[in-house]
Amino acid sequence: MNGNSTAQHPAVHYYDGDYPSPDSSVFPENFDEITAYQGLAHDITRYKEIAAETGGPVLELCCGTGRVAIPLAKAGFDVTAVDISEGLISQFRKKLSLESESVQRKTKIIRQDITQLSLERKDFKTALVAFNSLLCIPEFADQCAALEAIARHLSPEGRLVLDIVNPLVLKFDADTFPKAFFTRKNPHTGNIYTRMSMVGAFDANHRQRLHGWYDEVAPDGTVKRQHYSLWWRPIFRFEIELMLKQAGLRIETLEGGHQKEPYTARSPHMFIQAVKI
Ligand SMILES: C[S@@+](CC[C@H](N)C(=O)[O-])C[C@H]1O[C@@H](n2cnc3c(N)ncnc32)[C@H](O)[C@@H]1O
Known part of the structure; x- marks a missing residue:
């Protein structure tokens, strides 16, 4: 974060x-x-x-x-x-x-x-x-x-x-497709959500973008998607x-x-x- x-x-x-x-x-x-x-x-x-x-x-x-x-x-x-x-x-x-x-x-x-x-x-x-x-x-x-x-x-x-x-254990180039990282319960709503994640390529300042989206399934079956983007160095x-x-x-x-x-x-x-x- x-x-x-x-x-x-x-x-x-x-x-x-x-x-x-x-x-x-x-x-x-x-x-x-x-x-x-x-x-x-x-x-x-x-x-x-x-x-x-x-x-x-x-x-x-x-x-x-x-x-x-x-x-x-x-x-x-x-x-x-x-x-x-x-x-x-x-x-x-x-x-x-x-x-x-x-x-x-x-x-x-x-x-x-x-x-x-x-x-x-x-x-x-x-x-x-x-x-x-x-x-x-x-x-x-x-x-x-x-x-x-x-x-x-x-x-x-x-x-x-x-x-x-x-x-030394990281991937330095960008992912070409997202992966489902895990499926868990939203601690605030109790609904199931899946976090999809990808990494970007390392840049010249050794920063890497960590990005993807969250899909949360409401009790009526509708899915709410929210994108995220973070950086680490x-x-x-x-x-x-x-x-x-x-x-x-x-x-x-x-x-x-x-x-x-x-x-x-x-x-x-x-x-x-x-x-x-
Ligand atoms: C990966 S989270 C780790 C949180 C916690 N240490 C843990 O182990 O669960 C990184 C944390 O760093 C905080 N953070 C990032 N930049 C910061 C800054 N300049 N000063 C203080 N906190 C910062 C974020 O708000 C976030 O809470």
């Missing part, structure tokens, strides 16, 4: 169906076999483990609807969750209002552009940028600005955890190392997934933990 996506953008509306949480009680069947391919099956468990080792307070950047932040608060951490999207934040607030008072007290939601992050607190022990969120800032200079701003909010012994796709292994270095951070561990898999050229993820230089 890009920072300029409005609340009416279909990817905002379908967000919790597209990226379900194992914790979700609304339509648990949305957490299907494709969630592992999406990289959603084990990441929250790993964030809880790392936060337990490194400690709180936890800062989650690009928090979306609270998929990661709410389970961390439920696990007892004080979480400050930042996102730019009013539409996603309002879904997050609604979900948070259903949680216990203590979880609500532990979760602070702030609307900000993380490329200009400026929070009162600058002593976060753990900062997380989950699920390719850094790549949803599709300009190189803005990605660098975000990393620098995050580093300024970490305590001296703080740790940044960054989950980004391994670009994948980052290569040694590029992120230099970007982090420029931000005053060094990579301590690089894993290939959320279960401590060693990183290889075929790994789906680059799961990075970085500390201050």
Whole structure:
């Protein structure tokens, strides 16, 4: 999801169906076999483990609807969750209002552009940028600005955890036909919807367009189609190392997934933990 996506953008509306949480009680069947391919099956468990080792307070950047932040608060951490999207934040607030008072007290939601992050607190022990969120800032200079701003909010012994796709496993040319990615239930209406997806070719700035449409079937059988278009900017292994270095951070561990898999050229993820230089 890009920072300029409005609340009416279909990817905002379908967000919790597209990226379900194992914790979700609304339509648990949305957490299907494709969630592992999406990289959603084990990441929250790993964030809880790392936060337990490194400690709180936890800062989650690009928090979306609270998929990661709410389970961390439920696990007892004080979480400050930042996102730019009013539409996603309002879904997050609604979900948070259903949680216990203590979880609500532990979760602070702030609307900000993380490329200009400026929070009162600058002593976060753990900062997380989950699920390719850094790549949803599709300009190189803005990605660098975000990393620098995050580093300024970490305590001296703080740790940044960054989950980004391994670009070596991506397709660099454009799809010629769309694929049905998955069929799930719209978390707001309960209707079945199918997300059709395609990728564009990488451009000269290493951005790629992710586009397609959502088909939702109403109870009377009518189909509502809504198109979406998003951009991401994948980052290569040694590029992120230099970007982090420029931000005053060094990579301590690089894993290939959320279960401590060693990183290889075929790994789906680059799961990075970085500390201050
Ligand atoms: C792929 S979603 C991930 C959401 C969440 N981290 C998760 O794991 O479910 C990317 C998020 O980045 C947010 N985002 C994009 N650009 C941003 C920016 N400049 N500042 C803050 N948030 C931003 C979007 O609004 C969206 O919530």
